[in-house]
Amino acid sequence: MFQGLGDTFDQATEDVDSEVGGGGGAGWDYTAVMDGATCDVCEAWDGTHFDTWEEIAGAGGPLPDGGPNEDCYGGDRCRCRPTIA
DSSP, X not given: OOOXXXXXHHHHHHHXXXXXXXXXXXXXXXXOOOSTTOOHHHHXXXXXXXXXXXXXXXXXXXXXXXXXXXXXXXXXXXXXXEEXX
């Protein structure tokens, strides 16, 4: 999937996205740390699958630029992140 350690982050996200389009079954999952400090917003998103980086981290996605979730009750302390599916 990845060409090597020299890949930029943008190239790596494109590589994952292309695996989805090619039937590789990749994509991105919304991952919340599930414990007593998890807010209702983040709990509701946990485990949601997205086919592309743009869907999860682009404009209108739940994790702009990779997080945090702007709607999280904890604000900048949000522990949610996108993970490769």
